[in-house]
Amino acid sequence: MLNRHPFHLVDPSPWPLLTSFAALMSVFGGVLYMHSYNGGGYVLAFGQIFLIYSMSIWWRDVIRESTFQGLHTQKVQNGLRYGMILFIISEVMFFFAFFWAFFHSSLAPTIEIGAVWPPAGIEVLNPWEIPFLNTLILLTSGASVTWAHHAILAGEKQQAMRALIVTIVLAAIFTGFQVLEYVEAPFNISDSIYGATFFMSTGFHGFHVLIGTLFLAVCTVRLAKNHFTKSHHLGFEAAAWYWHFVDVVWLFLFVCIYYWGGV
Incomplete structure (x- = not known):
């Protein structure tokens, strides 16, 4: 019918x-x-x-x-776009809760943690070492995923493949550096509210990086199988939006927790 x-x-x-x-x-x-x-x-x-x-x-x-x-007609694609936007908004609220906990504790530190921030006895990480390097890596990956998007719009499949591979490699490097940072950190998640908020916020961001990496890897396989065209590539578009969201959250983490939170 x-x-x-x-x-x-x-x-x-x-x-x-x-x-x-x-x-x-x-x-x-x-x-x-x-x-x-x-x-x-x-x-x-x-x-x-x-x-x-x-x-x-x-x-x-x-x-x-x-x-x-x-x-998936244009109407259906628009509905899926709205759904992805609402999902990202829910993720923003998720991270907002972690930032709320961080600022609630850091702007008015209680006597139990020495009435200072960072809490007494906590040796914070230097923001200009691995965190700053990871910032550059993630921003570069945001540029490469945008390169992939423009290549798909232009019908340049090979350019898009190269850009996606670069993005995935940068994401893997970012994850490796974050694991190294966790291994060498002089505090852990049970070290006062500082350790709890630090590892919860950066750890969940790292989890989102892993999910985004898998998302982009699937898009790379689909691109190789010619699933995307100039006018029909919503799967990649959703992955790119998600990756840019991950980039923005990291910028807030770097400025608020690594830099301001360690001053």
Whole structure:
């Protein structure tokens, strides 16, 4: 039957329900594992594997619907863009909570931490060493992902591939330096509110970098398989928006926590 509307009414799918069960299993497994219950690690591992599998199959179906069946019309793409924008706004609120905790503690330090900021006994990291280098690396990766976007718009597939590979390599270098910084840090997450806010905010940002790297890696594979055209590359567009969001959050982390928070 011919569609008389530009919207995509999805077919019934088991993957949303199964993905929610996998996420629930991951949460329960994580709680059991962190409280040292027998078998908690197995529940967590199975939940994570099940989650990755179900999400992969679900997104495979979305790619099939959009790329091969042509069901993602301009109306559908606009709806997905709005969804991605709302998701990024929710991520902004997520990091806003960490910054709130940081400034709540740093602007009026309590007597329990010596009434000073950074707290007494905390040796802060030098912002002009690894943090500044990582800032340059991440900003450069933002430029290279923009290069990839313009190359796709111009129909230059090879240029886009090179730009995406550069972005992924820079992201891997950033992650490696952050791991090195964590290993050599003179404090840990249990060292007062400073350690808690530092590792929670920078650690979750590092997790977002990993997710963004996987996002861009999938886009690279899809680009190699000719899934993107000049007018139909929403998957890459969403990845680029997400990566720029990661860049901006890092700038706030560098200025507020590494530089201002260590003065």
